[in-house]
Amino acid sequence: MSLVHRLVVLVLLALLLGGCMQRPASPTPTPTLYAQLGGEEGVAAIVEDFTYRLAGDDEIVVFFANSNIDRFVASLEEQICHLSDGPCVYSGPPMDRAHQHMGMTDAHFNAVVEHMQQTLIDQGIPPGPRNQLLGRLARLHGDIMSLQ
Amino acid sequence: MTHPPRLATRLFTRRFLGVGLAMGLLLWISITASPAWAGSRLLGTGGVTQIEGAAGGGLSPWGVLAGSASEGEWAITASRSEARLDDYRLAVSGVALNWQDRLEVSFARQRLGLDTLGGELQQDIHGVKLRLVGDVLYHPWGVWSLGVQHKRLDDGSLPRAVGAESTQGNDIYLSGSKLLFDAVAGRNLLVNLTLRSTRANQGGLLGFGGDVKDSRSLVAEGSVGLFLTPNWVVGMEYRQKPDNLGFAHEDDWQDLYTAYFFNKHVSLTGAWLDLGSIAGLGQQRGGYLSLQVAY
Numbered sequence: 001m002s003l004v005h006r007l008v009v010l011v012l013l014a015l016l017l018g019g020c021m022q023r024p025a026s027p028t029p030t031p032t033l034y035a036q037l038g039g040e041e042g043v044a045a046i047v048e049d050f051t052y053r054l055a056g057d058d059e060i061v062v063f064f065a066n067s068n069i070d071r072f073v074a075s076l077e078e079q080i081c082h083l084s085d086g087p088c089v090y091s092g093p094p095m096d097r098a099h100q101h102m103g104m105t106d107a108h109f110n111a112v113v114e115h116m117q118q119t120l121i122d123q124g125i126p127p128g129p130r131n132q133l134l135g136r137l138a139r140l141h142g143d144i145m146s147l148q
Numbered sequence: 149m150t151h152p153p154r155l156a157t158r159l160f161t162r163r164f165l166g167v168g169l170a171m172g173l174l175l176w177i178s179i180t181a182s183p184a185w186a187g188s189r190l191l192g193t194g195g196v197t198q199i200e201g202a203a204g205g206g207l208s209p210w211g212v213l214a215g216s217a218s219e220g221e222w223a224i225t226a227s228r229s230e231a232r233l234d235d236y237r238l239a240v241s242g243v244a245l246n247w248q249d250r251l252e253v254s255f256a257r258q259r260l261g262l263d264t265l266g267g268e269l270q271q272d273i274h275g276v277k278l279r280l281v282g283d284v285l286y287h288p289w290g291v292w293s294l295g296v297q298h299k300r301l302d303d304g305s306l307p308r309a310v311g312a313e314s315t316q317g318n319d320i321y322l323s324g325s326k327l328l329f330d331a332v333a334g335r336n337l338l339v340n341l342t343l344r345s346t347r348a349n350q351g352g353l354l355g356f357g358g359d360v361k362d363s364r365s366l367v368a369e370g371s372v373g374l375f376l377t378p379n380w381v382v383g384m385e386y387r388q389k390p391d392n393l394g395f396a397h398e399d400d401w402q403d404l405y406t407a408y409f410f411n412k413h414v415s416l417t418g419a420w421l422d423l424g425s426i427a428g429l430g431q432q433r434g435g436y437l438s439l440q441v442a443y
Contacts, residue, residue, distance in 0.1 A: 105219040106249070106283070110188035113285070117190070117378065127377075128334025135329025135336075141286030 034086030036129035100147035186412035187216035197227035201256025208369035211325035214244035229438035235264035270302035290326025312355025358392030365390035399424020
């Protein structure tokens, strides 16, 4: 067995162990993603920080020209709460209709994702819940971009 | 020192210093450059430059296109890579252009120094990669691209002497990449798969087709990379290879790699290679370093 082979096996083992350590040893229930994001308070802080970043981005803020920002903030809080298994049900418009004919490109979408990633990092959300939320938000891409 | 250095040496040293300073300056500008100069795709989603000039890892192309260009944007990347093996050294210079994250056009020049056997082999690779469908982050099936690499040896006399049928060839490949969020210990895992149709011996450096097999082979290449942070990925690659020449057995390639993205403009990749037997010299292992600058 060559040294590289042994190293490959070692890395695979480390990945596997890393994956196993994610699971709790005892049957205590894992906290929901919502709880890991800091619950109602945490999600509110994330949405506020994120909204300020969108407002400060000249390429993005134009899409909010005719928006009620308070309603946007409340709606996004509710949606993230819903997406992260929190005690909410998203009651806003479906993602395709909410963004239809806005003329958004993938470049705009990427910029917004980058703002969200940096928000989560700066709000001190650990890598696990951060990447989990980003993964759940990434799945909205198809709907958001379907009626452009 | 009793003898003054010869004029040629002094000129060479000055020229070398000049090039070094210019490169250093470019690197400094790139590391400190404003993010407004970059495309919008997220850090790392353009991969680095693989040894044939396409966006990928070190050995194998990925489904993603070079740089960070997205819809309505352009990107250009330039790279320099070096591998030092037991009996060989490989140097690759590459450039790639990305149009709207739809089409990648690349060029790479490979120089393989035959340290033990003596001499040098040089190959030019013109590449095109078309993104067919998807996105590495957002699409449930990831991103899938179709690529062609046209390879042409500079001087084919040595490859012909050891049994190669031709000195140029075309590799055609289908490549898919997908980022799995929160996959291992909360980190994101990048998974790549490439299927390649090729006649190339040792990637083309020993010609195309051979006395044992002259037809195309379908080979598989794969890699995984774990993003420990948004800037830093660690992983491994495997590349299956055909075995066309009777004079020496050809092995599959593999490596362990790590790449650090300073920002969207500069990345540095290091790898530990195990390329198996090459032209009769067994167990070729060594280090790999690659620097990429992107705009």
